[in-house]
Amino acid sequence: MKLHLLRHARAAKRAQWTGPAWMRPLCETGHEQARALARQLADRGVVRILSSPALRCRQTVAPLALATGLPVVADERLAEGADEAKLHELGDALGDATSVVCTHGETIGALLERFRARGLAIEEEPRCEKGSFWTLEGAGERPQSARYTGPPAFARVDADAPKVRFAVLDLGSTSFHLLVADATADGDVRRVLRERVMLRLGATITEDGAVPDAVCERAVETARQLGESARRAHADVLLPVATAALRDATNGRAVAERIGEAVGVPTRILTGLEEARLTFAAFRRKLKIGSRLALGIDLGGGSLQLITGDDRDVRFETSLRLGAARLHALHVKSDPMSRDEKRAVRAAVRGALADYAEAVRRWDPRPAIATGGTMRALARLALAERGRDLTEIHGSAIDADALRELARRLVQSKQSERLAMPGMRRQRADLVPTGALVLRTVVEELGLAGLTVADWGLREGVILEALERV
Structure with missing residues (x-):
């Protein structure tokens, strides 16, 4: 031996x-x-x-x-x-x-x-x-x-703070996203690597509510490859989490188990409320919202999370089936969107918000902080329109009037026209009109003055939670 x-x-x-x-x-x-x-x-x-x-x-x-x-x-x-x-x-x-x-x-x-x-x-x-x-x-x-x-001889280096390298594998409804980041015990998170693969998992779910076998195979292989990327980046801890698509699919748990086997770590399927709380924790950390009540909005492919709270507590949270990819698949068949399709999307959002709008208006949360692929896409378009650096997304703001006008232009445009817009990314061009319409309707129904963009969200929240766990 x-x-x-x-x-x-x-x-x-x-x-x-x-x-x-x-x-x-x-x-x-x-x-x-x-x-x-x-x-x-x-x-x-x-x-x-x-x-x-x-x-x-x-x-x-x-x-x-x-x-x-x-x-x-x-x-x-x-x-x-x-x-x-x-x-x-x-x-x-x-x-x-x-x-x-x-x-x-x-x-x-x-x-x-x-x-x-x-x-x-x-x-x-x-x-x-x-x-x-x-x-x-x-x-x-x-x-x-x-x-x-004996140990290898090196001059001792005292780092500013000890770090753990986390890799979060976010198995979303629109894309699978890998974030590798170094984090310290006091919650400082520094990104090292980001990779994304657009799978549109939520849009593939069949009438019986299942992820098709061929799509399942592609999802497992994509997750395995992203897991390998995390390993090559020397990640210490891998945290696979699944959101609306696998949460809602009838075979979602089985798919998540296969992905867990492929990456070597069990996949955690988040509830909608867990997703909301983790996202708001990231907002708290990144934006220092203080004691005033704030509203957090996370629009993903399969769901929309709303959270109100301050830097110490959460007052209200809900997860609604209003994801951009979900509503696009249900209601939008034309390009550009027809008037009836636009009405159907807005009606779905208004109906889902009906039980919450009055209370949120009464609380008057400020700021309203938004994240997600659609929100970042809209922020890039708005920055490009003003001739600003497209990397200055975090903390930028879009007021209600500007959001209404941007949504109008997107809804009335064809795919080829959207691709020609400065700041538009090809992988978002088909879904961004529906997503913009969702956010516009949310702002109007909740009486918000506008949205402040956060470049932290669920993935950073997962890391912050892992740091706190014993």
Whole structure:
């Protein structure tokens, strides 16, 4: 047998990390050590990588996993403070395959003592510095010799704050979207990578409410590819979440399970209210809304979320089946939209808002913050019209009159005309008139002065929630 027994690389100081203990990440020096360890071990015939569930251990072997193409298998028996009998059980079951095991100092000490009691020759008192490893070898399933390799030498780098790299896989009704971002325990989120694949999943659902088999296969493969992108970006934690399309489809749970198997992490199907709360949490963090009541609006492909609250509490939340892709599929067949189709879309929105409009008007929330693909598309069009930088979306505002005029122009235009509009992106050109009409009607029915655009939304909310979970 051959076993490389690693202690995790240098981690962020405990005093710097205010999140859950198991999520304390490596510091910058630790990441350098992890990459050096991968270079040392990648060509040694490793066929299996086991790790403690602790993030700092999984981060230590992540570069090795990337170099070898092997998965990292988290095993609770390697956790800090795990039951020693179960740890011995794991040690006895490692077999003769070349393995890498990454865990904690005390766990390594316990394993070495276990092997020493069974004949392992260790001439020196066992040491175990962070980023070091023991190589144990033997002819059968029990090691007879041990060799210690000290940690790679790097000048220590004190990062401003320890970070965790999250990857959120947002399985939406219109598109599958991957966000990879670095986050600190105090909620600072910095984007690293974004990828999007337009699938129009919600529009493919059949009359019996199911996602067709061929579409299911495409969705699973798309999710797998995005999961690979997250892995190549060295994501520490992958968080797949599904929204309206899989929430509503009769086979949505089965599709979500298949996607979970493809990416190696179970897919969480969000309820409409969970989706609303996560989005509003992102608004709170990004826009610092303070003590005044604000309204959050998230228009997706399958649903519309409305949330009112301040920086401490949520007063009201609802999820309505008013997504842009959903209403487009139900009511719009012409290009440009016919007068009857326009009336049908507006009637659907008015009907769904009827129970809430009076209360929202009475509360008079300010600001009204909006996010989602349609809102960002409208913001780009408005910025382009004013000759502004199209990257200045966040915090920009569209008043009610400007939104009404923009929606009118979009509804009356043909696809070719929309594609010629400065700021228009091809993948949104067919749905944006319907989405603009939905938002215009929402603004009118709720008596809003306009909309403030947020470039944070559900995906950032998922990361903020993960940081808070223990």
